[in-house]
Amino acid sequence: MIRQELKKLVVYGFFLAILLIPMLGFRTTTFEPGRAFKTLGVFMAVLVLNFVVKIVRSRKKKDVGAQKPPLTERIGERINRFPRIYTLGGLLAAAAIFPMFADNYMIDVGITCLIYVCLGLGLNIVVGLCGLLDLGYIAFYAVGAYTYSLLNLTYGVSFWAALPLGVVLGMVVGCIIGYPTLKMRGDYLAIVTMGFGEIVRLVLNNWDSLTAGPNGLFGMKRPALYYPSFAEDGFGWAAYYLKSLPALYYCILAIAILTIFAVRRLDNSRIGRAWIAIREDEVAAELSGVPTTWVKLLAYALGAAFASVAGAFFAAKLSYINPNFFLFMESCIVLCIVVLGGVGSIPGIIVAAFVLIAAPEVFRGLQNYRMLAFGGIMTTMMIIKPEGLIPASRRRRELHEGNQLTPKD
Amino acid sequence: MTNPQPILELSDVHTYYGNIHALKGISCSIPKGDIACLIGANGAGKSTTLMTIFGVQRASQGEIKFKGQPIEKLRPEKVAALGVSQTPEGRQIFPRMSTHENLEMGAFLRKDKSEIEKDMAWVFSLFPILKDRMRQLGGTLSGGEQQMLAIGRALMSRPELLLLDEPSLGLAPKMVEKIFQTILEINKSGVTIFLVEQNAHMALTISGTGYVMETGRIVLTDKASALLKNERVKKAYLGE
Numbered sequence: 329m330i331r332q333e334l335k336k337l338v339v340y341g342f343f344l345a346i347l348l349i350p351m352l353g354f355r356t357t358t359f360e361p362g363r364a365f366k367t368l369g370v371f372m373a374v375l376v377l378n379f380v381v382k383i384v385r386s387r388k389k390k391d392v393g394a395q396k397p398p399l400t401e402r403i404g405e406r407i408n409r410f411p412r413i414y415t416l417g418g419l420l421a422a423a424a425i426f427p428m429f430a431d432n433y434m435i436d437v438g439i440t441c442l443i444y445v446c447l448g449l450g451l452n453i454v455v456g457l458c459g460l461l462d463l464g465y466i467a468f469y470a471v472g473a474y475t476y477s478l479l480n481l482t483y484g485v486s487f488w489a490a491l492p493l494g495v496v497l498g499m500v501v502g503c504i505i506g507y508p509t510l511k512m513r514g515d516y517l518a519i520v521t522m523g524f525g526e527i528v529r530l531v532l533n534n535w536d537s538l539t540a541g542p543n544g545l546f547g548m549k550r551p552a553l554y555y556p557s558f559a560e561d562g563f564g565w566a567a568y569y570l571k572s573l574p575a576l577y578y579c580i581l582a583i584a585i586l587t588i589f590a591v592r593r594l595d596n597s598r599i600g601r602a603w604i605a606i607r608e609d610e611v612a613a614e615l616s617g618v619p620t621t622w623v624k625l626l627a628y629a630l631g632a633a634f635a636s637v638a639g640a641f642f643a644a645k646l647s648y649i650n651p652n653f654f655l656f657m658e659s660c661i662v663l664c665i666v667v668l669g670g671v672g673s674i675p676g677i678i679v680a681a682f683v684l685i686a687a688p689e690v691f692r693g694l695q696n697y698r699m700l701a702f703g704g705i706m707t708t709m710m711i712i713k714p715e716g717l718i719p720a721s722r723r724r725r726e727l728h729e730g731n732q733l734t735p736k737d
Numbered sequence: 738m739t740n741p742q743p744i745l746e747l748s749d750v751h752t753y754y755g756n757i758h759a760l761k762g763i764s765c766s767i768p769k770g771d772i773a774c775l776i777g778a779n780g781a782g783k784s785t786t787l788m789t790i791f792g793v794q795r796a797s798q799g800e801i802k803f804k805g806q807p808i809e810k811l812r813p814e815k816v817a818a819l820g821v822s823q824t825p826e827g828r829q830i831f832p833r834m835s836t837h838e839n840l841e842m843g844a845f846l847r848k849d850k851s852e853i854e855k856d857m858a859w860v861f862s863l864f865p866i867l868k869d870r871m872r873q874l875g876g877t878l879s880g881g882e883q884q885m886l887a888i889g890r891a892l893m894s895r896p897e898l899l900l901l902d903e904p905s906l907g908l909a910p911k912m913v914e915k916i917f918q919t920i921l922e923i924n925k926s927g928v929t930i931f932l933v934e935q936n937a938h939m940a941l942t943i944s945g946t947g948y949v950m951e952t953g954r955i956v957l958t959d960k961a962s963a964l965l966k967n968e969r970v971k972k973a974y975l976g977e
Contacts, residue, residue: 601838601841601842601845605831605845608833608834609829609830609832611825612830612831615791615793616842616843616894617817617846621812
């Protein structure tokens with residue numbers, strides 16, 4: 329055990345040295361191995377710590393005999409034992425009073441997190457439930473954003489009226505990309521969807537007369553609340569525009585909660601089961617009488633609908649959009665949220681959205697090393713918890729129980 | 738033979754995979770209540786025949802009739818709704834669903850809950866081991882159990898015609914015997930069975946009618962008992 333771990337330590341150290349010394353050591357004029365070694369030292373310290381923890385743990389294991397379940401699972405069990413309504417109520421209350429304690433910067437990060445919660449949950453339908461790897465998901469976000477912006481700027485359509493139109497358009501675009509890819513699977517599907525995402529962005533970038541190209545669109549109205557007013561000219565509706573950050577925060581919070589409810593319902597529905605069946609085995613699903621064509625198109629359309637809503641809100645919040653908000657990188661981040669959270673797991677995705685969006689902000693203090701730390705965390709997570717932060721019960725069974733049950737025959 | 742109306746009738750069915758002419762004019766008819774088997778070597782087009790009947794592969798030419806109704810243009814879910822059910826080759830169950838969920842998926846098109854419960858109980862009486870494995874994930878079952886689950890799932894739609902694609906594939910001889918016994922039992926309950934098999938001996942023993950397939954064509958049709966004695970079949974498929 330100890331020898332094995334020591335060996336690992338040496339190999340890791342060597343690997344890191346190869347990686348870091350050329351990267352950090354060479355400057356254009358001088359060779360400064362000191363810098364590299366400093367960083368290497370930090371990494372090695374972490375690895376040594378890990379080594380010590382493992383050794384100590386293995387000692388303990390021998391003493392106790394029985395293995396304790398990992399910490400996250402124990403926490404999960406605690407939470408499960410706690411009455412659900414209190415947990416949910418507590419979380420909701422925390423989310424509700426958050427803007428009262430947070431400064432504008434934190435609220436802004438919170439809003440971004442909630443937008444990504446919506447995106448993650450929407451992509452979860454396509455990737456997590458239906459098993460279709462979509463790398464161009466951000467295109468639907470762009471469709472929602474541009475639909476609202478253009479409707480609002482050209483015709484003065486209000487946010488809430490534009491929302492259903494954006495959803496419909498998002499679903500149509502979802503079906504347009506979905507239809508030609510119906511027969512594709514895996515890598516091919518990923519490449520085609522990625523291409524589609526880029527096509528949408530390039531169209532937005534180059535269709536100057538409609539989208540103003542790279543200059544982007546600006547001046548969209550914020551979402552508004554309407555209340556009856558009895559001003560000079562009698563009864564009418566007055567609009568209260570949600571301009572302040574806390575107001576926008578509550579707006580996206582409401583949208584996110586609605587999304588969570590909708591996705592939960594879908595997850596437990598007949599359609600949800602059909603999606604999972606397709607993910608598991610498409611031929612078998614077809615033979616069980618699942619109309620695979622329609623069910624897959626529906627997954628694309630509904631996933632696109634949620635992204636479209638998030639996109640419309642994004643455009644309304646910022647009052648400015650341009651095609652560079654919808655880069656391939658964004659699709660990747662949303663996919664990371666789904667995978668990191670635990671494919672198919674709603675609470676996991678919510679947590680992951682907060683972790684992934686907030687983490688780069690937290691690491692701002694690290695300056696240039698911000699993304700390095702971010703990447704490091706992602707990699708470590710995938711190694712130690714491949715099933716995600718809060719795995720869906722199905723995945724957890726697959727990855728852990730599966731090892732214990734050896735098939736006979 | 739004084740056949741009643743056949744439950745399934747294929748006449749001159751052609752199927753292509755791209756440019757490959759996989760079925761070159763298949764004709765056969767399966768009497769209601771019978772067990773019919775289609776035997777042949779690898780790549781003869783046996784599985785393609787089943788996939789074409791079910792509408793997963795589209796027939797480019799020819800007619801397929803189920804209870805007198807043409808079904809060659811129907812999508813798979815419509816064929817399933819008419820009362821045809823199929824187990825895919827190689828025990829394609831849903832690996833990350835429990836046994837119970839797998840069986841539920843078999844009843845996907847049905848809404849009569851109490852009847853579904855009854856059929857589930859029937860499947861458990863046919864395959865008692867599945868009841869013990871109810872909460873276990875499909876992918877963790879043994880090969881034989883997976884095959885049982887695939888057949889059980891196909892029965893959950895309460896089919897009139899059950900298409901079985903190589904139920905003996907990769908199973909231990911003892912398990913094969915058990916599966917074939919159950920197939921007989923299912924047939925006795927009134928389900929017509931169309932069986933595709935490489936294990937010609939077993940298949941012909943339990944079948945009423947037999948078809949022999951070679952490179953996309955049916956080359957021999959006879960009573961299964963007669964085929965068992967046929968010199969050509971003996972030589973090519975029974976290894977005698």
